[in-house]
Amino acid sequence: MDxxxxxxxxxxxxxxxxxxxxxxxxxxxxKTDEETGEELLDERGNPIAEEYCTDYCWETGxxxxxxxxxxxxGKQNIGGQVYDLHIGGGGIGWQRREGYTIAKSTAQGVLxxxxxxxxxILRFTLQGEELxxxxxxxxxxxxxxxxxxxxxxxxxxxxxxxx
Ligand SMILES: [Zn+2]
Numbered sequence: 001m002d003x004x005x006x007x008x009x010x011x012x013x014x015x016x017x018x019x020x021x022x023x024x025x026x027x028x029x030x031k032t033d034e035e036t037g038e039e040l041l042d043e044r045g046n047p048i049a050e051e052y053c054t055d056y057c058w059e060t061g062x063x064x065x066x067x068x069x070x071x072x073x074g075k076q077n078i079g080g081q082v083y084d085l086h087i088g089g090g091g092i093g094w095q096r097r098e099g100y101t102i103a104k105s106t107a108q109g110v111l112x113x114x115x116x117x118x119x120x121i122l123r124f125t126l127q128g129e130e131l132x133x134x135x136x137x138x139x140x141x142x143x144x145x146x147x148x149x150x151x152x153x154x155x156x157x158x159x160x161x162x163x
Contacts, residue, residue, distance in 0.1 A: 091145035
């Protein structure tokens with residue numbers, strides 16, 4: 001995939017009806033001109049990493065995930081409320097197992113469940129009605145399988161709470 005115009009952490013419409021958001025827990029803050037607010041570039045035209053995290057990268061990332069999540073919920077005419085989501089699929093962890101989680105339908109709720117201790121990248125894709133994510137991490141160097149989002153059933157929520 002050509003990622004030259006895919007801004008790190010920002011949602012991007014890569015083809016008709018398809019949106020991608022990349023979220024990482026490692027700092028992606030870059031230096032900006034204090035007066036103009038424009039991103040500073042090195043001699044090769046690449047952004048320059050900030051020495052200290054300003055939390056800007058994290059906040060922007062959360063906003064992007066929230067945007068995608070709410071867009072997906074809106075497509076199903078069920079925005080404006082917090083739901084329990086079932087997020088499941090295969091290729092999870094070094095054993096590449098099948099698995100799922102139940103998460104609240106907010107960016108923070110989803111990141112609480114999909115985030116792990118070490119560095120990770122979550123690549124969300126909204127295509128048509130389908131929202132999915134793949135996680136890359138130390139144990140998942142080639143990424144997990146496609147983990148698909150849907151509303152959890154009452155039975156799944158009860159099972160999850162009593163697991
Ligand atoms: Zn940062």
